[in-house]
Amino acid sequence: MKNYRTLKLLDHLQGLFTIFDVDYKSMRRILQVKLTMDSRRVPTIFSQNSKKDKDDSNQYIKSLWIYVLFGLFMIPFLLIGENHLFQMSLFYGIFTFFVMTSMISDFSSVLLDIRDRNILFPKPVDRRTISTAKIVHIIIYISWLTIALVGVPLIVGLVKNGFLFFFVSVINIILINLLVVGLTALIYLSILQFFDGERLKDIINYVQILLSFAIMVGYQLLARSFVVIDLVSSLEPRWWQIFIFPMWYGAMMEMVMNGDIQLLYLLYSVLGVLLPFLSIWLYIKYNSAFEQNLQKLTYHEKAKEKKRSKLGQSLLKFICRSHEERSFFRFASLMMKNEREFKLKVYPSLGFSIILPFIFIINGFNSNFEQLTASKSYLSIYFTLITVPTIMILLKFSGKYKGAWIYKVTPTASLKPMFSGTIKAFIFNLYLPVYLLLCALFIALFGVRILPDLIVVFINLCLYSVICFILLKKSLPFSESFDHYKQSSQGFLIIGLMLFIGLFAGLHFISTLFIYGILLYSVISILSLWMAWKLAFNITWGKLER
Template structure:
């Protein structure tokens, strides 16, 4: 069986695993098998040639994260209080790792197949769970290396002690993110069951990511800007900010005096990861047993009456074949919880990110005065953040846990493959983007008044145009025909980067005409005409 260099590094920590009661030899074998299967896993069941591409897809994704990490590295080079710059850096890093972990690796922790296959062969639950966590940690470590590699280079100017502390901090953060998330899943598994459990897991993933993004705003507000310099004054509430725990350790290197609150954060940065590991190990048997609740796939019976979605399908899909795939896709989107895990967090971010930006711009002059100042501004253009975040849907619709069933496309009497893609596109807009956009629009109308409606109509047209071009310039794949990979987040980020150009053009023109309601109306009509005239060209599929 093929061995891996990373497993040789893992062998250095064999004693720790054994002290924790883990059968290291069996655990290593499980991890080794999983790494081999990761390399063999093909991308598409309909195209065997794609298997070769998938072997290197994770490493290709690392390049995307390395570029993102390069953008954050200058924070470390700033000549300011180390607590300030490292708090900002670690906040960014935690959000990145958490979003990747929840979207790409939650399914590994919540996997129930391993227990049925492996535990029945005599492997204890602690060893199986250690293999799960180690498998995840290997990938998260590689992601961390990609993101923080440029940070390490930027930190060379501060000497080897800084680099050593930086690397240890990243490792502790990785462990903390994995274990804390797993413990949160444990609580949900303990409290809920059936369909309610699965709904709560999806809701938790959204709330957890939003909590860290909002927390980033609080971290940024922990510092004041005085005389062209950042100033840090310890406050009791800083103890609630995990990024600041690890940043506080860098005060030890700078020789700054340690106040009581900073000392507490120093202690928390070490104690909390260790305690979380101990607690998790104690709860592993209960956690694995509760995972069986996820095996309940029963759905509430529904009457055979025509649903609202089907009525909408008749309204927006005049072609019968297109309507069939519209109903098919929107029905799968309603039931595929793996897809929801991948896409709902980014959709929620798209809906709430503009409001998070509004919060970050608030300077404490009174909420009423602030809202009035927003109404006379052009900050409604923040809605284009929703346009960017929604683009991941178009490239994620090709994935499914049941991708093996894609052979059905070969035997269906499909007259025009274009109808498959247009039905898929309309279903994604109706089922995923429209509800999120409506939620965001309600908040915008409350803040900016009734005049925001026409601007929101322009933004929604921008979503459709950008999504059409995202479809046009990406590889065309039939819906739900590909297997999920551990690189979806990198692919989603790359998609958003590519969409920025189109969004920039649409938003730029909107900015120019936004002060004149007549010009804005003309621009809206122009966007609608562009959609109508380019629709057939965009979805024209060459055989």
């Protein structure tokens, strides 16, 4: 195994571990194995491109450049004035967000690793050594993340504000890291105490989705953040700010740098120092209970079967006319609902499709709200279709792809209900809720007058989904590993498919220039959808992608 540089640096602290009765040689070997295994894992921040490299280098270390980039955008918060309570609270708040989300999304596999219990506990290895190895493992990654995220900003702060500012910032960042690790462990302990492991996995998955979505939206927001940088706030301390823990460390910086000593500032500072150590102490104290509760991750609670409502059954019969198509609709719906890796890749794109139309509306806003509501800017809703090709490609991937043999034994002579049921499940379960939310927002902004336009856009959405299915390579739904996703991205074809969005939007705009034009356009769209649907799913086994 590779002798990592991190372990070489850790060798200098061998005497410290020996003082606390830790078998350093065993701990080092455990860490070496863990770091080697980590090289095979792709960080959540790059989960959209899940193809792993074939070398032994650690993928997480390779991903740190994106955190360096976000760290550069934090620099202006150090330069906007001398109100350290305001600017450093923002700075520490952004830092806490990235550390907390990364801790849950990428380091949960470290904190919740049950392999130690299953493999090492029966071996002649001291429990303290095993626990210490887990803590050091987390500290290694938190340290790399911290250096990447705030290394450059702290150097800028050192140049601008001096060594005292740099020293206090380093202390505050260490305290924040301790607080994040301790709170995360205690949250997991609380969840496992009252719920099963599946609930915890769902929570982690939702945080991973939040992180991916935040990264996607962050690219748009960071470019616009400099608009508010010139605003120097006269933030004053209030009692309720005690619940905003980044302000604890902003208050500490305000006292040190500006000498503004107030009772609330002192209270914030005491909390900022005591609670991180208290959370770590509680984690260490209840570590045995935590390790015992981790066994819940090895079994699954039987899901409660939900009764199907008569309204839902009637609606399903209206959407899917044949029994086979309804069966595949239900199957695809369950896969989309329960497949964690699928949700991790699809949900951020769906969330971004809500934001994207408003980004273009804001870019074209000229401070005249009445003129905006009377305009045809509502056609920007077509930008939400940009994510359709990517999601259509993802429909053939699954973390449980080995179960695809079930298709071979299904009592159906045609593949048509399989594909049509899956596409309908995608449209009605994934995209329709997002589209209805967008419709509500657009109607509130532009008025009820655009309701016929929104109906036409939904028809074009269905038509566009069928066109994407026709032109993209065919494969059985949920039948391939996500490791092949990057190979199947079909980037040039996706760009070509986006031209159809421009065609739909252009024809829609032209139709609004004529009386009853939107009515004629809707008839044309419905007929086109009917014809495309009839032709799209006549697929045999031989035409499938091999």
